Amino acid sequence: MLPVFRGLLWGLIGFAIGALLTALVRIALGMEPWVFGPLFFVGYLFGLAGWLLGVGVWDTWMREFLGMEPRPYKEEGWRRYFGFNTDHKVIGIQYGVTFIGMFLLAGLLAMAMRIELMRPGRDIFDFATYNRVMSMHGFLMVLVAVTAVPGMFGNYFVPLMIGADDMAFPRMNALSYWIWPPAAILLLLSPFFGGWDSGWTAYPPLAITNEPGQMFYNLAFFTGGLSSVVGSVNFLTTIITMRAPGMTWGRVPIFVWSIFMTSIMSLTATQFVGVAMIMTVLDRVAQTAFFDPARGGYPLIYQHVFWFYSHPAVYVMIMPSWGIMLEILAHFARKPLFAYRWAVAGMAGVTALSFTVWAHHMFTSGMPETLHVPFMATTEAISVPTGLIFLAALGTLWRGKLRFKTPMLFALGMLFNFLIGGLTGVFNSDLPADMHLHDTFWVVSHFHYTILGGGIFGLIAGIYYWFPKMTGRMYNEALGRLHFWLMFIFFNLTFFPMAWLGLHGMNRRIGDYPPDLAGMNMFVSMAAFILGASFLIFVYNLVVSWIRGPVAEANPWGARTLEWATPSPPPEHNFPRVPEVLSGPYDYGVPGAVHAKV
Amino acid sequence: MKRHSVLIPTVLTFLLGIPLAVLLWKAPLLPPNAVREGDLVDFLFRLIAAIAGFVFALIVSFVGYSLIAFRRRPGDTSDGPPMHGNVPLEVTWTVVPLLVIFGVGFLGTWVLFEIDRPKPNEMTVRVTGFQFAWLFEYPAYGIRTNELVLPVEQPIKFEVTATDVIHSFWVPEFRMKIDTIPGRINVKRYTPTRIGEYTLRCAELCGAGHYAMLARVRVVSGSEFLQWVAQQSGAQAPEETLSPLAARGKELSDQLGCLACHTTDGSPSVGPTWKGLFGKEEPLADGTTVLVDEAYLRTSILRPGEQIVAGYQNIMPAYEGRLSDEDLEAIIEYIKTLK
Numbered sequence: 061m062l063p064v065f066r067g068l069l070w071g072l073i074g075f076a077i078g079a080l081l082t083a084l085v086r087i088a089l090g091m092e093p094w095v096f097g098p099l100f101f102v103g104y105l106f107g108l109a110g111w112l113l114g115v116g117v118w119d120t121w122m123r124e125f126l127g128m129e130p131r132p133y134k135e136e137g138w139r140r141y142f143g144f145n146t147d148h149k150v151i152g153i154q155y156g157v158t159f160i161g162m163f164l165l166a167g168l169l170a171m172a173m174r175i176e177l178m179r180p181g182r183d184i185f186d187f188a189t190y191n192r193v194m195s196m197h198g199f200l201m202v203l204v205a206v207t208a209v210p211g212m213f214g215n216y217f218v219p220l221m222i223g224a225d226d227m228a229f230p231r232m233n234a235l236s237y238w239i240w241p242p243a244a245i246l247l248l249l250s251p252f253f254g255g256w257d258s259g260w261t262a263y264p265p266l267a268i269t270n271e272p273g274q275m276f277y278n279l280a281f282f283t284g285g286l287s288s289v290v291g292s293v294n295f296l297t298t299i300i301t302m303r304a305p306g307m308t309w310g311r312v313p314i315f316v317w318s319i320f321m322t323s324i325m326s327l328t329a330t331q332f333v334g335v336a337m338i339m340t341v342l343d344r345v346a347q348t349a350f351f352d353p354a355r356g357g358y359p360l361i362y363q364h365v366f367w368f369y370s371h372p373a374v375y376v377m378i379m380p381s382w383g384i385m386l387e388i389l390a391h392f393a394r395k396p397l398f399a400y401r402w403a404v405a406g407m408a409g410v411t412a413l414s415f416t417v418w419a420h421h422m423f424t425s426g427m428p429e430t431l432h433v434p435f436m437a438t439t440e441a442i443s444v445p446t447g448l449i450f451l452a453a454l455g456t457l458w459r460g461k462l463r464f465k466t467p468m469l470f471a472l473g474m475l476f477n478f479l480i481g482g483l484t485g486v487f488n489s490d491l492p493a494d495m496h497l498h499d500t501f502w503v504v505s506h507f508h509y510t511i512l513g514g515g516i517f518g519l520i521a522g523i524y525y526w527f528p529k530m531t532g533r534m535y536n537e538a539l540g541r542l543h544f545w546l547m548f549i550f551f552n553l554t555f556f557p558m559a560w561l562g563l564h565g566m567n568r569r570i571g572d573y574p575p576d577l578a579g580m581n582m583f584v585s586m587a588a589f590i591l592g593a594s595f596l597i598f599v600y601n602l603v604v605s606w607i608r609g610p611v612a613e614a615n616p617w618g619a620r621t622l623e624w625a626t627p628s629p630p631p632e633h634n635f636p637r638v639p640e641v642l643s644g645p646y647d648y649g650v651p652g653a654v655h656a657k658v
Numbered sequence: 659m660k661r662h663s664v665l666i667p668t669v670l671t672f673l674l675g676i677p678l679a680v681l682l683w684k685a686p687l688l689p690p691n692a693v694r695e696g697d698l699v700d701f702l703f704r705l706i707a708a709i710a711g712f713v714f715a716l717i718v719s720f721v722g723y724s725l726i727a728f729r730r731r732p733g734d735t736s737d738g739p740p741m742h743g744n745v746p747l748e749v750t751w752t753v754v755p756l757l758v759i760f761g762v763g764f765l766g767t768w769v770l771f772e773i774d775r776p777k778p779n780e781m782t783v784r785v786t787g788f789q790f791a792w793l794f795e796y797p798a799y800g801i802r803t804n805e806l807v808l809p810v811e812q813p814i815k816f817e818v819t820a821t822d823v824i825h826s827f828w829v830p831e832f833r834m835k836i837d838t839i840p841g842r843i844n845v846k847r848y849t850p851t852r853i854g855e856y857t858l859r860c861a862e863l864c865g866a867g868h869y870a871m872l873a874r875v876r877v878v879s880g881s882e883f884l885q886w887v888a889q890q891s892g893a894q895a896p897e898e899t900l901s902p903l904a905a906r907g908k909e910l911s912d913q914l915g916c917l918a919c920h921t922t923d924g925s926p927s928v929g930p931t932w933k934g935l936f937g938k939e940e941p942l943a944d945g946t947t948v949l950v951d952e953a954y955l956r957t958s959i960l961r962p963g964e965q966i967v968a969g970y971q972n973i974m975p976a977y978e979g980r981l982s983d984e985d986l987e988a989i990i991e992y993i994k995t996l997k
Binding site: 463 | 699707725728730739744748755839844859863
């Protein structure tokens with residue numbers, strides 16, 4: 061039996077045990093036993109444990125713990141992707157396929173939203189359904205933005221780029237991926253239990269009084285967070301301890317640095333959102349009243365705890381893409397990465413400051429006024445380390461020998477979009493201006509410029525850049541360029557007008573709007589449909605090229621980092637022997653410089 | 659190879675940046691401003707827009723110039739020059755933004771203190787948000803309404819709160835929004851300067867009827883305001899024709915916010931009007947019709963989602979468990995009187 065099926069079966073058994081135990085406890089306490097909330101909550105936790113045991117934890121750790129011979133998952137061909145495989149390259153592809161699928165699904169929901177918003181009034185959804193679709197779109201996209209790049213490229217390329225044969229903890233790596241399917245199942249089931257209509261932020265008291273589908277969101281977020289923590293421990297350990305001889309901190313490729321900083325944020329902040337999720341569920345199923353003012357709770361605490369994670373999380377979404385962008389700019393400009401140390405310092409500065417800015421999401425919440433000026437100052441200060449990323453990009457392009465292949469086009473597109481995303485963020489950071497902009501389409505425009513225009517453009521740049529390495533096949537360059545131009549132009553035509561809509565009174569998360577905004581909304585919808593259609597080219601290109609694209613050489617780009625010094629795709633243990641690193645990865649134009657001996 | 663100078667992109671930066679900054683400073687990017695405090699907000703917005711415009715021009719000029727001047731010539735397989743960094747540039751690139759940001763932050767702080775400063779002769783208005791309507795109370799006059807009427811040039815202190823979930827008080831022409839949070843009173847100050855009609859929109863996602871959570875805002879002259887006050891005070895005197903139960907129902911429908919969505923004079927609104935509702939045949943969304951009797955009203959208040967009237971959205975919150983039997987009877991009794 062494929063481990064996925066055994067995992068499902070054990071998961072269901074776990075769910076039944078958890079739910080029954082809860083019912084028995086409730087009977088013993090003289091309470092009504094068959095109440096959905098508590099049974100579902102405890103059932104899910106048992107089900108999660110059952111799933112993980114079934115999918116691989118039993119075969120590996122548990123058998124070892126009980127003194128039996130562990131049974132590692134060794135399969136070839138397509139079957140290797142459906143079990144507890146510990147090869148970091150398999151895990152990278154598992155993450156990639158899962159999250160690109162999730163991205164496309166969430167994109168379809170965005171298309172549905174734009175159909176509804178094409179004209180004022182009610183078209184295909186009532187308000188409640190619109191809110192549920194919007195919430196699902198937002199949350200799926202947040203999961204994609206947080207997970208796709210570290211999950212796919214972090215797992216695949218961090219060991220390769222530092223000259224290691226795998227991650228430090230391969231079994232934990234597999235665990236971090238296999239935690240995800242229960243979260244995905246929860247989200248797919250949520251609509252059958254009323255869905256949730258409180259957005260991806262799910263502020264109580266709304267999130268403790270709405271449909272039970274809300275709990276599916278809470279537990280999915282909690283589960284995904286668990287995976288993030290497990291994954292980031294692994295990244296940090298790998299980068300600290302597994303670097304090849306000679307790979308000093310000053311020679312670590314910038315993408316590896318970006319994953320290092322990202323992991324620091326994921327490891328130390330994710331617990332907070334996990335706690336916020338569990339507190340919300342407890343308010344619903346166990347009468348704890350953390351956030352219910354009628355019973356002594358305080359709704360704003362949720363926002364503080366939630367954003368203490370969720371602001372660093374936006375840097376988790378963008379930082380690995382900065383790494384990809386700078387990596388590509390250096391290799392396609394044939395020049396050393398300009399101001400490498402300052403770029404690393406910029407990433408470190410953003411990481412440190414990211415923990416000190418959360419309350420700027422609450423500028424209109426009426427939090428104590430003493431908090432206003434400090435959070436405004438830290439938020440504005442974060443633009444300084446961010447600026448260093450731009451300096452590195454500009455300096456690298458200057459006097460280079462620029463080659464405009466698809467990955468380079470996406471990296472440059474990301475630079476442009478993120479510039480607009482960053483500059484629109486300065487308005488939000490200034491408290492008086494933010495009081496007008498907060499919770500309007502201005503913010504929708506701003507964060508799509510940073511997360512889609514920055515983070516996802518970086519993800520796609522990385523997909524084209526590393527596609528030949530991961531699949532051993534070359535993508536179609538002409539289709540890649542067509543995809544870029546369509547996506548870049550219609551991305552800007554979709555999201556720039558949204559800023560104007562926000563300034564003119566279109567608030568966020570609404571299924572209808574004042575009729576005088578109709579013209580601009582029609583324009584935005586049309587642009588959004590073409591933006592959506594550009595992904596058909598992308599998916600076609602990937603699928604067809606993977607099956608029958610021309611075979612790729614080991615190093616089609618002539619890039620100098622270590623992942624290109626091994627065949628495409630790399631063999632099981634990456635390198636025939638441990639590479640010896642002799643100088644930095646970006647010494648283009650330095651006579652006689654060699655990055656590493658393999 | 660010839661040495662490339664930064665002259666061209668620098669000139670380009672100014673050629674592009676200064677007009678862009680001036681354009682963004684002057685362009686009518688924001689809707690009309692109707693409060694005194696909004697002048698400062700708009701000033702700050704336009705200032706940041708101008709700076710952002712210049713920075714945009716700087717980056718785009720250098721990147722754009724690079725893309726044209728430094729593209730690889732066909733057949734050229736050489737690498738670029740090994741430039742690893744430039745410390746004076748790196749330091750400048752850190753210090754200058756820090757100074758700009760410090761300046762903008764300082765101005766932001768100053769504006770913040772200015773707009774939050776209490777003013778003499780403030781009139782207090784209490785705002786309560788609930789799913790999905792607004793209630794305004796004028797303690798000085800003892801008035802409660804669903805329409806916000808403000809005298810021009812009168813400083814107002816809004817004390818805002820909510821009864822169920824978080825909402826947010828936002829009139830785009832008043833610029834500053836403030837969340838209304840159950841169990842907490844938030845304060846915001848505005849001085850209306852422009853006579854006119856505006857719309858209050860809820861800006862914090864609060865459930866199905868979030869978009870429909872609107873209220874009419876009128877800024878009127880001082881004398882008109884006093885007239886309106888007199889009219890409202892008269893209107894709120896108890897009507898002797900109602901039975902005590904129906905009078906209690908009327909009071910409850912006002913307090914609970916029913917009247918924000920259901921009119922009593924037959925005019926259309928978010929929900930079906932109550933005038934002539936009792937005893938009528940209502941067409942439902944599922945194609946059937948129902949006779950509006952006590953049982954129907956009772957179900958529709960406790961579990962509104964069960965029988966939706968055709969043409970209306972399912973946005974009314976369920977009152978099951980939130981309304982005592984006596985209160986429910988009173989409201990139904992009141993609806994019956996609206997022939």
